Amino acid sequence: MEQLQLETVVREIDNAFGAEMPFTDRPLTELETEVLAGVFGDEGFQRYTQDLANRQIVRDYLTNAVMLGSIEDDRFAVLAQQAGTAKGRAALALHMLMLSLEEANEIPLNAGAGLKKLRLAPGSPPQLELIPS
Numbered sequence: 001m002e003q004l005q006l007e008t009v010v011r012e013i014d015n016a017f018g019a020e021m022p023f024t025d026r027p028l029t030e031l032e033t034e035v036l037a038g039v040f041g042d043e044g045f046q047r048y049t050q051d052l053a054n055r056q057i058v059r060d061y062l063t064n065a066v067m068l069g070s071i072e073d074d075r076f077a078v079l080a081q082q083a084g085t086a087k088g089r090a091a092l093a094l095h096m097l098m099l100s101l102e103e104a105n106e107i108p109l110n111a112g113a114g115l116k117k118l119r120l121a122p123g124s125p126p127q128l129e130l131i132p133s
Contacts, residue, residue, distance in 0.1 A: 051086050054093040058083050061096040065104035078109050 028036070039045055062079065065071040071079075082088040091111035099106060 047086075051089060054086075054089040055083075057093040057096055058089055061101070061104070065101050068101055070101045071104040075105055075107075075109070079107060079111075082109075082111060 062071070062076065062083075066076060079092060083092055088111070092107065095107045095111050
């Protein structure tokens with residue numbers, strides 16, 4: 001069975017993106033750099049940006065599923081309700097990234113119930129084992 005090193009995959013994707021775009025049109029002062037490092041380096045900010053990404057994934061996926069008629073109204077209502085919490089959005093976004101729009105009716109109505117955090121040995125790299133279907 002092949003093992004996939006996530007660090008390698010992420011590094012290759014990041015390298016393919018190239019340099020990040022600057023978010024200001026002018027050089028920052030030392031004080032501004034320190035303040036931004038404190039804000040952007042904060043774990044709360046990281047959770048905030050991940051939740052923003054999850055919201056966008058859920059919004060785009062459900063909008064497209066409705067527009068294409070790929071989801072039943074009652075199922076849409078339940079999934080939209082699940083999107084009311086950060087944990088629900090995270091679980092839905094994960095499922096939505098893995099399923100095509102045509103499979104929208106297959107998203108579990110309690111998407112987060114079957115998810116659990118992996119318990120890796122300290123210091124071990126993140127990895128996936130590909131399981132053939």
